[in-house]
Amino acid sequence: MSTTNFTLDQLGWRPAYAQHLTLEDFETGQPARVVGVQRSGLSVLCSRGLLAVTVPPALCAGSEPAPTVGDWVLVDADAARVRRLLPRHSLLARVAAGTAQRTQAIAANLDTLLVVTSCNADFNASRLERYLALAFDAGITPVVVLTKADLCADPESYLEAAASLAPGIAVVAVDATAAASAARLAPWLAHGRTVALAGSSGVGKSTLTNTLIDDARQDTAGIREDDARGRHTTTSRGMFALPTGAWVIDTPGMRELRVGAVDAGLDTVFDEVERLAALCRFRDCSHAGDTGCAVERAVADGRLDARRLASYHKLQREAAGASRTLRERHEKERQFGALQRQAQRAKREMRKQDR
Ligand SMILES: Nc1nc2c(ncn2[C@@H]2O[C@H](COP(=O)(O)OP(=O)(O)O)[C@@H](O)[C@H]2O)c(=O)[nH]1
Ligand SMILES: [Mg+2]
Ligand SMILES: [Zn+2]
CATH class of the missing domain: 3.40.50.300 (P-loop containing nucleotide triphosphate hydrolases)
Structure with missing residues (x-):
């Protein structure tokens, strides 16, 4: 194992990351890059070299995915513990x-x-x-x-x-x-x-x-x-x-790679399908047996690969399913929040009446 100490620059630090750190952050902690994930915690590299640090459970409780390889974290200056996860520029x-x-x-x-x-x-x-x-x-x-x-x-x-x-x-x-x-x-x-x-x-x-x-x-x-x-x-x-x-x-080989709501990514990859879709007769054309479908006409003419269209449909469905689930989850969270607020209001009213 190397004992080299790394500068932030060597670790791939970007000046923009500093926006997320306060003066106090720099006094009480230091930025470190996650190079390994173990059950017991993380291996991070920083100016102090390679450290094994623990992650407070609260840090993994939110909707944000838990720290992973490549992440930047703020590590306690005097303890082997992660203080927080810095915003990611990509995930x-x-x-x-x-x-x-x-x-x-x-x-x-x-x-x-x-x-x-x-x-x-x-x-x-x-x-x-x-x-x-x-x-x-x-x-x-x-x-x-x-x-x-x-x-x-x-x-x-x-x-x-x-x-x-x-x-x-x-x-x-x-x-x-x-x-x-x-x-x-x-x-x-x-x-x-x-x-x-x-x-x-x-x-x-x-x-x-x-x-x-x-x-x-x-x-x-x-x-x-x-x-x-x-x-x-x-x-x-x-x-x-x-x-x-x-x-x-x-990364370990993935037998199955299920994608989330990657709609923007699909638009980029299937650029020519999106262009053809703009020429379909109906704006809500599903490119599956609809009249006046320019996408299916292109397949019939040999201008678009049938395999490619099938792949596009499959990924679209997957992405739509993911978006739907996310929306439902947000809606549930929203309703739950509203219920809680209602309960709090009712409690306050009751207290007022008591007085
Ligand atoms: N000849 C040759 N063999 C390769 C090449 N890439 C991988 N291999 C061999 O393919 C096998 C699997 O490679 P590995 O790196 O373990 O695949 P991984 O599962 O993607 O990490 C090994 O026996 C490698 O030696 C290559 O470009 N040329
Ligand atoms: Mg491998
Ligand atoms: Zn169409």
Whole structure:
């Protein structure tokens, strides 16, 4: 484990974060970055080095997702305890399995999401669209990384297919086992930047992480779970320093990535569908058997992929379901609040009458 002390700048601090801190905050605490999440608490890096800190339960009680890797927290100056969570500039989250639409934080304060898939049977356009919508919705730049290019006869066809999934997205093919090849990701790995790798199990996320950090093993910070070969494996989430000064977060493979109310992200990814939809005869066209539907006409003409429209419908439904649940929850909270106020009023009235 590194004993290096990190400056805020090295940890990816942004001047804008200081707006959320008072003079008193700086006197009684210090900002620290979460590099690991354990059941017992958090591992954070700050000017005092690597610390294990506890999180007061009240901090996890609200509707805001609990502290996750990449988060900035204010740590007590004289105790190993988190005082509060600083506002996030971005949050990658998914909807947890089950019906409650509970949000599960994956990583916070990301600049870039490396959406990793392989140049083989793992490549799945609809799954990629899901990740892309999630990233765009969170204000995180997605980059599609196609691994195992060295094992593939025709990486070009995968590059082309991936590039067509959202307007203007960057797509890079790499051999994740080779440093020279992984260096193609340099544009997103500048000093102080934070990137996360996401994608199915087995696509090469940990291999790529290892290749990127390998040159400077001793300088690698963060919590690393080592397997028998002494290599990094993803048993828990962690954040690692790269020799370039960037931070990389490896996420465990997700079998199911359910998205929340990512409507804005969908508009970005399915830009051409939205444009076509503007030409439908009816404004509330559902693009499913309605007369005068420009979207379905485009599918019939071969201008729009039927798969893409199906993917759009599926994600729209998911996002709408999430919005509905959120609205219902807010409505319940609102009604509950009104009831409480009513009860308080009644109590006050009774006291008045008593006097
Ligand atoms: N040849 C080659 N093998 C790779 C590449 N990326 C990953 N692998 C192999 O694929 C397997 C799974 O990789 P891993 O990093 O554990 O995937 P993860 O589950 O996404 O973390 C390992 O045996 C890697 O050596 C690549 O670009 N080229
Ligand atoms: Mg892994
Ligand atoms: Zn339509």
